[in-house]
Amino acid sequence: MQATQVTDNTWRLSANIHDILFEGMWPIPHGFSMNSYIVKGEKTAIIDGVCDWDGTPEVLFDQFDQMGVKADEIDYVIINHMEPDHSGWIKAFREIRPNFTIVTTAKAKVLLEAFYDNTNEVMVVKSGDTLDLGNGHVLAFAEIPNVHWPETMATFDTKTGTLFPCDAFGSFGAINESPYDDQLTQEQIDFYEYEATRYYANIVGAYSGPAKRAVVKTETLPFKIIAPGHGIVWRQNPQKIIEDYKRYAFYSKGPAKEEITVIWGSMYGNTQRGVDPVVEGIRSEGVKVNVHQVPDTHYSYILRDVWNSSGVVLGMPTYEYKMFSPMAVVLDELGRKKALNRQAFRFGSYGWSGGAQKELDEIMLRYKMEWDFLDPVEFLGAPSQEDLDLIYQRGKKLAVQVKEWVAADGCT
Numbered sequence: 002m003q004a005t006q007v008t009d010n011t012w013r014l015s016a017n018i019h020d021i022l023f024e025g026m027w028p029i030p031h032g033f034s035m036n037s038y039i040v041k042g043e044k045t046a047i048i049d050g051v052c053d054w055d056g057t058p059e060v061l062f063d064q065f066d067q068m069g070v071k072a073d074e075i076d077y078v079i080i081n082h083m084e085p086d087h088s089g090w091i092k093a094f095r096e097i098r099p100n101f102t103i104v105t106t107a108k109a110k111v112l113l114e115a116f117y118d119n120t121n122e123v124m125v126v127k128s129g130d131t132l133d134l135g136n137g138h139v140l141a142f143a144e145i146p147n148v149h150w151p152e153t154m155a156t157f158d159t160k161t162g163t164l165f166p167c168d169a170f171g172s173f174g175a176i177n178e179s180p181y182d183d184q185l186t187q188e189q190i191d192f193y194e195y196e197a198t199r200y201y202a203n204i205v206g207a208y209s210g211p212a213k214r215a216v217v218k219t220e221t222l223p224f225k226i227i228a229p230g231h232g233i234v235w236r237q238n239p240q241k242i243i244e245d246y247k248r249y250a251f252y253s254k255g256p257a258k259e260e261i262t263v264i265w266g267s268m269y270g271n272t273q274r275g276v277d278p279v280v281e282g283i284r285s286e287g288v289k290v291n292v293h294q295v296p297d298t299h300y301s302y303i304l305r306d307v308w309n310s311s312g313v314v315l316g317m318p319t320y321e322y323k324m325f326s327p328m329a330v331v332l333d334e335l336g337r338k339k340a341l342n343r344q345a346f347r348f349g350s351y352g353w354s355g356g357a358q359k360e361l362d363e364i365m366l367r368y369k370m371e372w373d374f375l376d377p378v379e380f381l382g383a384p385s386q387e388d389l390d391l392i393y394q395r396g397k398k399l400a401v402q403v404k405e406w407v408a409a410d411g412c413t
């Protein structure tokens with residue numbers, strides 16, 4: 002990895018990870034970057050960091066050498082967030098630089114001791130506090146609780162207008178030679194936008210209220226550059242990622258885009274026969290449709306598409322008096338992440354009894370999801386032509402409702 006200059010006296014360092022499940026559960030087929038930043042005044046601070054897996058801290062330390070910065074020149078380690086993808090490197094850093102001051106929030110200080118047996122001096126800061134590095138670089142701190150843990154804060158360099166917001170405004174996706182929006186093609190920006198929506202829905206989505214408040218705080222700052230803990234640095238058009246995050250936070254409670262996501266699973270192909278009719282019904286109204294089969298598709302991708310969709314179709318049979326189990330897993334995750342207030346429709350087969358609807362009602366209630374369902378279409382065994390026609394009509398009706406809802410709300 003190559004350290005690169007962000008702006009005056011400010012550098013981006015980074016390490017990518019691949020071939021793991023992020024947080025032990027989220028696929029990252031295109032990798033994941035963990036960004037760290039060095040700001041040099043008369044004193045030197047490093048902001049954010051990397052995990053401790055497989056020599057990753059050493060990847061960061063190699064970049065000190067590229068910049069001609071010696072580890073023992075670093076005076077302050079600014080910990081915006083204690084999740085180990087940002088703080089894991091601290092123990093390894095202590096091996097090469099025992100004496101430094103950690104700057105973080107009171108809640109993070111407790112975690113610092115719990116995770117890493119901290120022995121370093123800690124400067125506890127809160128919103129409004131500052132740290133003067135000299136040569137005009139005054140760092141200002143703002144707590145942004147629950148973006149994405151309760152102890153999280155953002156750091157702002159008042160001289161360069163660079164905001165270091167940690168998890169906020171980040172994305173999945175490894176980054177190699179070109180970490181800045183002004184270096185990327187539109188195709189590359191689109192790729193990171195896709196990965197940003199998946200990252201948001203998977204990691205930040207459950208905290209969309211705090212994310213909205215963090216965006217409001219950000220907009221009060223005279224920022225010129227947004228330098229997140231993951232993904233690309235926005236220095237040509239930082240407003241783009243601000244506007245994107247506003248939309249992503251808004252999507253939690255809907256409406257989202259004029260899209261419908263169809264999630265289906267089938268034991269012997271009877272429920273599957275309803276998929277084509279419902280998709281055709283939706284498309285007949287010109288509404289974009291995303292289709293995912295469970296359990297084949299990881300819920301990371303389903304969550305991402307449901308997050309962007311104002312409508313959802315569930316096609317699943319009853320299984321052992323309950324819902325087809327892989328669908329229950331997906332719905333549970335959608336509830337945990339607060340994909341709320343969708344227009345919805347369900348269809349599916351049953352055998353010796355029903356039961357899918359009862360469990361669906363329980364999940365909706367448990368997570369207060371408030372999905373507004375059309376009447377379901379359930380059939381004993383295989384669907385009749387009449388059932389399939391009805392499923393087509395329900396898909397069409399759902400698409401009409403989604404269009405009206407999105408139009409009324411002015412959302413895109």
Ligand code: FEO
Pocket residue numbers: 082084086087148149150168230231
């Ligand atoms: Fe990037 Fe909440 O850790």
